[in-house]
Amino acid sequence: xxxxxxxxxxxxxxxxxxxxxxxxxxxxxxxxxxxxxxxxxxxxxxxxxxxxxxxxxxxxxxxxxxxxxxxxxxxxxxxxxxxxxxxxxxxxxxxxxxxxxxxxxxxxxxxxxxxxxxxxxxxxxxxxxxxxxxxxxxxxxxxxxxxxxxxxxxxxxxxxxxxxxxxxxx
Amino acid sequence: xxxxxxxxxxxxxxxxxxxxxxxxxxxxxxxxxxxxxxxxxxxxxxxxxxxxxxxxxxxxxxxxxxxxxxxxxxxxxxxxxxxxxxxxxxxxxxxxxxxxxxxxxxxxxxxxxxxxxxxxxxxxxxxxxxxxxxxxxxxxxxxxxxxxxxxxxxxxxxxxxxxxxxxxxxxxxxxxxxxxxxxxxxxxxxxxxxxxxxxxxxxxxxxxxxxxxxxxxxxxxxxxxxxxxxxxxxxxxxxxxxxxxxxxxxxxxxxxxxxxxxxxxxxxxxxxxxxxxxxxxxxxxxxxxxxxxxxxxxxxxxxxxxxxxxxxxxxxxxxxxxxxxxxxxxxxxxxxxxxxxxxxxxxxxxxxxxxxxxxxxxxxxxxxxxxxxxxxxxxxxxxxxxxxxxxxxxxxxxxxxxxxx
Numbered sequence: 001x002x003x004x005x006x007x008x009x010x011x012x013x014x015x016x017x018x019x020x021x022x023x024x025x026x027x028x029x030x031x032x033x034x035x036x037x038x039x040x041x042x043x044x045x046x047x048x049x050x051x052x053x054x055x056x057x058x059x060x061x062x063x064x065x066x067x068x069x070x071x072x073x074x075x076x077x078x079x080x081x082x083x084x085x086x087x088x089x090x091x092x093x094x095x096x097x098x099x100x101x102x103x104x105x106x107x108x109x110x111x112x113x114x115x116x117x118x119x120x121x122x123x124x125x126x127x128x129x130x131x132x133x134x135x136x137x138x139x140x141x142x143x144x145x146x147x148x149x150x151x152x153x154x155x156x157x158x159x160x161x162x163x164x165x166x167x168x169x170x
Numbered sequence: 171x172x173x174x175x176x177x178x179x180x181x182x183x184x185x186x187x188x189x190x191x192x193x194x195x196x197x198x199x200x201x202x203x204x205x206x207x208x209x210x211x212x213x214x215x216x217x218x219x220x221x222x223x224x225x226x227x228x229x230x231x232x233x234x235x236x237x238x239x240x241x242x243x244x245x246x247x248x249x250x251x252x253x254x255x256x257x258x259x260x261x262x263x264x265x266x267x268x269x270x271x272x273x274x275x276x277x278x279x280x281x282x283x284x285x286x287x288x289x290x291x292x293x294x295x296x297x298x299x300x301x302x303x304x305x306x307x308x309x310x311x312x313x314x315x316x317x318x319x320x321x322x323x324x325x326x327x328x329x330x331x332x333x334x335x336x337x338x339x340x341x342x343x344x345x346x347x348x349x350x351x352x353x354x355x356x357x358x359x360x361x362x363x364x365x366x367x368x369x370x371x372x373x374x375x376x377x378x379x380x381x382x383x384x385x386x387x388x389x390x391x392x393x394x395x396x397x398x399x400x401x402x403x404x405x406x407x408x409x410x411x412x413x414x415x416x417x418x419x420x421x422x423x424x425x426x427x428x429x430x431x432x433x434x435x436x437x438x439x440x441x442x443x444x445x446x447x448x449x450x451x452x453x454x455x456x457x458x459x460x461x462x463x464x465x466x467x468x469x470x471x472x473x474x475x476x477x478x479x480x481x482x483x484x485x486x487x488x489x490x491x492x493x494x495x496x497x498x499x500x501x502x503x504x505x506x507x508x509x510x511x512x513x514x515x516x517x518x519x520x521x522x523x524x525x526x527x528x529x530x531x532x533x534x535x536x537x538x539x540x541x542x543x544x545x546x547x548x549x550x551x552x553x554x555x556x557x558x559x560x561x562x563x564x565x566x567x568x569x570x571x572x573x574x575x
Contacts, residue, residue: 031328101392
């Protein structure tokens, strides 16, 4: 099966900003070419193989694991929070999203501390790096986040019930 | 063959349907893309500045004022890089159904475009990951961080420009809510919507509770939290919120963090040796100075930040001999550059070059004291370089030779 060179053109017009697109595209291709040259000229072949492996692994881990898992988690959450009001569902999702973002940043920090701490796999002698108690901080952060979110969800529920009671008894 | 591809297409569309969320829309992608594009551009420019400072080409203007210029640009580089991690995740999530589109390749040009996007995505993911781990001084990869981080930066900025060039009509159509409304109306007006659009993208994200705005607010909050809880390693007034940065301000010997200890550098013996002398040379003229002879020279004291490529910085009071005075001692011309040698052998720390822009500067010192006391061994005892606006890796410690070149 042969691939055609180009798809059928949607329109024959060049569009109002065609020259911006052409300039950006040319600059982009030039920068990419410079990067390829830079890699070949400065990075030994054995390391280039490592770079290629990391690039491929990043795609597989992100597209094959991370996004499907978050999508499934989002679907599961819809079922779990089915009885809640839309605003409350939004609060729950927002809370989990913020928590997930912070955990994504803190998890490698905690792992690095385990690997690099004295007696760890690659222990270093510098105790001015990674000296915080990150696991503890992450735990407290989640606790504060969950308590605050629970408070908001409850407050929204209470407020909504009161205002509906008021409406029925004018 | 045809039946097989039809079957595959149906399967992919089914999977796509499962993955589609009413939240995902072109407008969301454009909003996130704007933020991420700005973050990547800032990262690229500050990173380029840092790279050029470390290996300056002849034409480069080397700024020494304000003295915190490098502390600022590198703090911005690392903090923006951290902020781009959640933005990148959200941006990629918003376009995930594109990945499953069938048929995967429609033409050679289409294949090239998808290839460039795959490169863009993987380079971005690897770049932010190794950048973050570098700030922890953790290197679990089989390549040189400095080279790969730099050249991946060029890959990213190039594919970013290419990506914007390809998508510019879509970006313009969904730039603001008004332009989006007219774009959707225009698409709906055509009898058959172009086969290129995801059905979910057409639905305006107005579901109550978890709307596009709610999602964006949560993303902003998450990004804000990671910025505020990490930027304290480079911004003094955020130091109190520093929960998740690898560095703490005012921590370490004499209240200043250390990047490389004397033990790591293997210089403890040589640095503490009582017969240590500093050799200053210019061509055939050569002088040696003991620590007490150096201390007898005119001393100057300046408040200068030490700022590391890893993003942390720390203001401190340094006291010592002006490099200018040392050069005058051996009759060197004022506009000469220097080669500074450490007692640490080899590597990037063993030797540094100091262009005239720094050697001429009043504030560039061979420091003997830090915050009112003799230098701690980990800070470069008996003598170290401190110059305004330079990356920490060039502020050579445990100096034993200054050569005019």
